[in-house]
Amino acid sequence: xxxxxxxxxxxxxxxxxxxxxxxxxxxxxxxxxxxxxxxxxxxxxxxxxxxxxxxxxxxxxxxxxxxxxxxxxxxxxxxxxxxxxxxxxxxxxxxxxxxxxxxxxxxxxxxxxxxxxxxxxxxxxxxxxxxxxxxxxxxxxxxxxxxxxxxxxxxxxxxxxxxxxxxxxxxxxxxxxxxxxxxxxxxxxxxxxxxxxxxxxxxxxxxxxxxxxxxxxxxxxxxxxxxxxxxxxxxxxxxxxxxxxxxxxxxxxxxxxxxxxxxxxxxxxxxxxxxxxxxxxxxxxxxxxxxxxxxxxxxxxxxxxxxxxxxxxxxxxxxxxxxxxxxxxxxxxxxxxxxxxxxxxxxxxxxxxxxxxxxxxxxxxxxxxxxxxxxxxxxxxxxxxxxxxxxxxxxxxxxxxxxxxxxxxxxxxxxxxxxxxxxxxxxxx
Amino acid sequence: xxxxxxxxxxxxxxxxxxxxxxxxxxxxxxxxxxxxxxxxxxxxxxxxxxxxxxxxxxxxxxxxxxxxxxxxxxxxxxxxxxxxxxxxxxxxxxxxxxxxxxxxxxxxxxxxxxxxxxxxxxxxxxxxxxxxxxxxxxxxxxxxxxxxxxxxxxxxxxxxxxxxxxxxxxxxxxxxxxxxxxxxxxxxxxxxxxxxxxxxxxxxxxxxxxxxxxxxxxxxxxxxxxxxxxxxxxxxxxxxxxxxxxxxxxxxxxxxxxxxxxxxxxxxxxxxxxxxxxxxxxxxxxxxxxxxxxxxxxxxxxxxxxxxxxxxxxxxxxxxxxxxxxxxxxxxxxxxxxxxxxxxxxxxxxxxxxxxxxxxxxxxxxxxxxxxxxxxxxxxxxxxxxxxxxxxxxxxxxxxxxxxxxxxxxxxxxxxxxxxxxxxxxxxx
Numbered sequence: 041x042x043x044x045x046x047x048x049x050x051x052x053x054x055x056x057x058x059x060x061x062x063x064x065x066x067x068x069x070x071x072x073x074x075x076x077x078x079x080x081x082x083x084x085x086x087x088x089x090x091x092x093x094x095x096x097x098x099x100x101x102x103x104x105x106x107x108x109x110x111x112x113x114x115x116x117x118x119x120x121x122x123x124x125x126x127x128x129x130x131x132x133x134x135x136x137x138x139x140x141x142x143x144x145x146x147x148x149x150x151x152x153x154x155x156x157x158x159x160x161x162x163x164x165x166x167x168x169x170x171x172x173x174x175x176x177x178x179x180x181x182x183x184x185x186x187x188x189x190x191x192x193x194x195x196x197x198x199x200x201x202x203x204x205x206x207x208x209x210x211x212x213x214x215x216x217x218x219x220x221x222x223x224x225x226x227x228x229x230x231x232x233x234x235x236x237x238x239x240x241x242x243x244x245x246x247x248x249x250x251x252x253x254x255x256x257x258x259x260x261x262x263x264x265x266x267x268x269x270x271x272x273x274x275x276x277x278x279x280x281x282x283x284x285x286x287x288x289x290x291x292x293x294x295x296x297x298x299x300x301x302x303x304x305x306x307x308x309x310x311x312x313x314x315x316x317x318x319x320x321x322x323x324x325x326x327x328x329x330x331x332x333x334x335x336x337x338x339x340x341x342x343x344x345x346x347x348x349x350x351x352x353x354x355x356x357x358x359x360x361x362x363x364x365x366x367x368x369x370x371x372x373x374x375x376x377x378x379x380x381x382x383x384x385x386x387x388x389x390x391x392x393x394x395x396x397x398x399x400x401x402x403x404x405x406x407x408x409x410x411x412x413x414x415x416x417x418x419x420x421x422x423x424x425x426x427x428x429x430x431x432x433x434x435x436x437x438x439x440x441x442x443x444x445x446x447x448x449x450x451x452x453x454x455x456x457x458x459x460x461x462x463x464x465x466x467x468x469x
Numbered sequence: 470x471x472x473x474x475x476x477x478x479x480x481x482x483x484x485x486x487x488x489x490x491x492x493x494x495x496x497x498x499x500x501x502x503x504x505x506x507x508x509x510x511x512x513x514x515x516x517x518x519x520x521x522x523x524x525x526x527x528x529x530x531x532x533x534x535x536x537x538x539x540x541x542x543x544x545x546x547x548x549x550x551x552x553x554x555x556x557x558x559x560x561x562x563x564x565x566x567x568x569x570x571x572x573x574x575x576x577x578x579x580x581x582x583x584x585x586x587x588x589x590x591x592x593x594x595x596x597x598x599x600x601x602x603x604x605x606x607x608x609x610x611x612x613x614x615x616x617x618x619x620x621x622x623x624x625x626x627x628x629x630x631x632x633x634x635x636x637x638x639x640x641x642x643x644x645x646x647x648x649x650x651x652x653x654x655x656x657x658x659x660x661x662x663x664x665x666x667x668x669x670x671x672x673x674x675x676x677x678x679x680x681x682x683x684x685x686x687x688x689x690x691x692x693x694x695x696x697x698x699x700x701x702x703x704x705x706x707x708x709x710x711x712x713x714x715x716x717x718x719x720x721x722x723x724x725x726x727x728x729x730x731x732x733x734x735x736x737x738x739x740x741x742x743x744x745x746x747x748x749x750x751x752x753x754x755x756x757x758x759x760x761x762x763x764x765x766x767x768x769x770x771x772x773x774x775x776x777x778x779x780x781x782x783x784x785x786x787x788x789x790x791x792x793x794x795x796x797x798x799x800x801x802x803x804x805x806x807x808x809x810x811x812x813x814x815x816x817x818x819x820x821x822x823x824x825x826x827x828x829x830x831x832x833x834x835x836x837x838x839x840x841x842x843x844x845x846x847x848x849x850x851x852x853x854x855x856x857x858x859x860x861x862x863x864x865x866x867x868x869x870x871x872x873x874x875x876x877x878x879x880x881x882x883x884x885x886x887x888x889x890x891x892x893x894x895x896x897x898x
Contacts, residue, residue, distance in 0.1 A: 063618065063762060073685070073805040074617050170615060176763035178607065178615035185614075186599060186607035188503050189492065189783020256502070316769065319748065333492060333780035334605035337770035340745065341763065351762035354618020368797035376502040 041072065045080035046361050047114050049139070051105050051130055052121035053086045053093055056144060056171070059350035060118060060357075065095050071354070075361040083108045109134040115364050118353060119143040120171075128152055135163040140364060142356040144171035144349055150245035150261045153252060157373035166369050168356035173246045174199050174325040176348030177341040178355070183253045183329070184371050190331040192254040195293040196468060197327030198320050199246040201343040202237035203269050203289040205229045205323045207308070211286050216274050229323050239268035240306040243291045250327075251293035251304040256377035259293075259304050265384035267307035276308075276462055279394060279433065282422075283466075285310035286318050290467060294387070301380040303387050310392055311468035318468075328468075385442035390419070390469070392435050394461040395451065399430035403456045407432060410454065414447040415439065429458070435466065470501065474509035475790050476543050478568070480534050480559055481550040482515045482522055485573060485600070488779035489547060489786075494524050500783070504790040508545075512537045538563040544793050547782060548572040549600075557581055564592040569793060571785040573600035573778055579674035579690045582681065586802035595798050597785035602675045603628050603754040605777030606770040607784070612682045612758070613800050619760040621683040624722040625897065626756030627749050628675040630772040631666035632698050632718040634658045634752045636737070640715050645703050658752050668697035669735040672720045680722035680733040683758075685806035688722075688733050694813035696736035705737075705891055708823060708862065711851075712895075714739040715747050719896060723816070730809040732816050739821055740897035747897075757897075814871035819848070819898070821864050823890035824880065828859035832885045836861060839883065843876040844868065858887070864895065 048064070050057050064071065064081055072078040084096055085105035093101065102108055109117055109130050117134040119141060121127045127148050131141050141160065143149065149156070149172050160167040170180045174197070183192065198204050202224060209220040221238070224230035236242045244266040251259040269289045280287050288311055293304045311318050316338050320326040325343025330336050342348040363370055397403045404423060411418050417437040424431050436444070444463075451457050477493070479486055493500065493510055501507040513525055514534035522530065531537055538546055538559050546563040548570060550556045556577050560570050570589065572578065578585070578601050589596040599609045603626070612621065627633050631653060638649040650667070653659035665671045673695040680688040698718045709716050717740055722733045740747050745767050749755040754772025759765050771777040792799055826832045833852060840847050846866040853860050865873070873892075880886050 059762070067618075067620065070620070070685075070806075071618060074803060177766060178611035181610060181615050182607035185788055186610050186784040187780065188787035189496075189500060189785075190780040191496065191499070256499075316748075319745075331780065333488070333776040333783070335771045335774075335777055337606060337768075339766075339768060341766035345764075347762040348764055351616065351619040351760065354762070355615040356618075358617035359614055362800065363797070366795075366797035368792070368795035371791065374503060377499075 042077035045078040046364060047082035048079050048116045048118060049083045049108050049114050051085045051119045053084050055346040056120045056349045059346040060353050061096050063350055063354055074358050076365055079361060082114060105130050110137050112137050114139040116140050116142060116357060116360050119145060124148055131156060132159050135159045135165050140166035140360045142353055142360055143169045144353055146172040146245040150248040154258055161372050166360045166363055168360055170356050171349045171352035173249055174327060175343040176351045177325055177339050179327055179339055187331055190333045192329060192331045193295045194330040195250050195254050197291050198288055198317055198325050199291045200237055200243045200289060201323030201325055202230045207287055208321050211277055214274055217270060217272060238270050240266045243289060243306040247291035247293055247304045247306050251302060254293055255302045255379055256374045257302060257379040258375045259381055263304060263381040265305035269308040272308050276464060280310045285312050288317060301382045303382050305384060309465040309467040315468040387441045388438050390436055390438055390466040391444050392464045392466050395432040396458040396461055397430050397432050398456045399425040399428050406454055406456055410450045411447055414443050416443050416447050471506035474507040475793060476511035477508050477545045477547060478512045478537050478543050480514045480548045482513050484775040485549045485778045488775040489782050490525050492779055492783055503787050505794055508790060511543060534559050539566050541566050543568040545786060545789050546570050548574060553577055560585060561588050564588045564594050569595035569789045571782055571789055572598045573782055575601040575674040579677040583687055590801050595789045595792055597789055599785050600778045600781035602678055603756060604772040605780045606754060606768050608756055608768050616760055619762045621758060621760045622724045623759040624679050624683050626720050627717055627746055627754050628720045629666055629672045629718060630752030630754055631659045636716055637750050640706055643703055646699060646701060667699050669695045672735040676720035676722055676733045676735050680731060683722055684731045684808055685803045686731060686808040687804045688810055692733060692810040694734035698737040701737050705893060709739045714741050717746060730811045732811050734813060738894040738896040744897040816870045817867050819865055819867055819895040820873050821893045821895050824861040825887040825890055826859050826861050827885045828854040828857050835883055835885055839879045840876055843872050845872050845876050
């Protein structure tokens, strides 16, 4: 074994960074044996240097992250700051000064993955980011290595623990959205400003990353259709139950049937209780992958948290260190397929639509005609009347999002349709 | 991209081999893009050359596998023959003649993994074998790479599809073992001679491989305690249901509480219906991994079959080819921890024991005394009497296998105990 240590700098020392530092110290011998050389924490860039950090030599702590990544003697820079800047500039600078990079930064990877990969390649360095998607769950590596000889057709996942906790709570207790969110906040599962989670921004970033890797195609954050879960109601869960379903916020990356285009989207959807994703409870994450040869695979585990995310970071750190020792680099960006990324209108799926209608003869015929005119085939209809008002629940066969939108627009114009109470996609069948 | 192709020889062209060849041909462009060079099928060693093989140039087919691996111009040899010999000699010869090896051979890896890894290392070549455990499910790579910075404490898995199909059938239909086995055979899930599957030999080989990787310790096939599932009865399933459990054939690799020793075992066990492994149906496989930082992870998918196994083989092939191009090798054997592998007697778990006893006063006291004398603490007892006979179902707290065996031996000597109807371990709590 080489005795000269590999030098690692840590950018950020919050929930994840402090766990990374702790494991690097407490498991130093194991890491050395697995890498083939010791690893040494060479510097830790933080915002508040005065904060006590157990187990970290104060002499290593600096507020000057830029100077740290410019040192020139670093083998690996671990970026766990998050956000776009200064993380982006620091990573690029690290590459230029000879370091490989391990990052947990989903927002940055989703927005600038191509440029960062290019910078890594230009400098002959590695960019690894297992921790950016679904925390501790090995997902990036299985997709880009284990399935490298297969053709992935679909990735369907619960990739945000906060929203899964809220939806699971609504499902199991009958609580409304706000009540469930309040509990998630009180328990520390939701941040004070939960927007990034509940509006699907976090999941959309992960969907962009997963779609890019799965389909060997650049998928930009803007390419991902995004719909949050703040409008999911207890009534939606009741409807889902009647269909033998539950509701999850899903990230869905799909290859179109023609094979020439792909889509990526995040939205709440009904999935059958028999689907493995339906039983993913609390803040856990799980990702279902369908590929041509392997068939259906599922990866399940904690999607966030300091220690789980640190586990993913350290797995990458070991791989990148091994590459440094052998003088090789791991797989870089793979975007050769360059498939067309289609807009949401092209997505084909099933829909569950609740309409408030007038309770009089002929309404169902009118509604059915509108569906037929837009080429959306109806699977089942359920009609419930009370006090001159009635509700009509329509479940469709597979249709494009564009056709469904056209249908709903036309339905709204019918005098007999008082309102469209909810539209929910039905997935996982 | 390099234009000179990497040369790949295929040893074996059965269910898996023919799928590997098919995908290499139909997805040649994708493979080339992902590897960075085209791959060429340079030879296919078979036993029956006269058999028609669609899509394979007859000029590539040979019965002389030894001459093929000695050619000297091969980059990778893919071994999908199975069994110990001639596979072992062919793999060693391939290394000596400069090729890296991808194998799906669990029996050989479990028996001779250390020697094969040594041969690979000595020749500066790769030995990859994702397909040897749980078919298409990425498991070897996540364990040896994704979790390389973590400390795995337990691997708990359903790694044999045949037995899971049989047990699932018994559970869902109330069928007996033989009836369920007959159906599995008729549907092609069980081989004509099902011994390797139902007696747990197949799962034990996988347990040895998984334990070795998870604990960075050599675990020999002989170190794995093995108990088949041929004696599981419909009555056992009825007992399991009463406990809110089902029965699975599990491969369990555990680090002892003291951290200094490990165990590996295969046997049928009750697991709670709430455990993710309980809902793994049919011939699917799933492996639960518990590690210090990542927490609980689960990997799920098809555990066998031509295409799924080929997917795993091809993922390895891409990785090994990339390594050839960069002049590096991937992770080799990691056995530095060299932990003690403890015998079954040291395993600590819970037990469900059914006794046939005389239906008279004082029997329960006698039985309870025997448990106490052996240091096995009782959790619950259920007594059912009929016609002078009674059954006593005891569920214990955690106790060592040795203590349980001592208890059972002493119970058998009691006049009031007519027989021990069944002993089943309770896992996953």
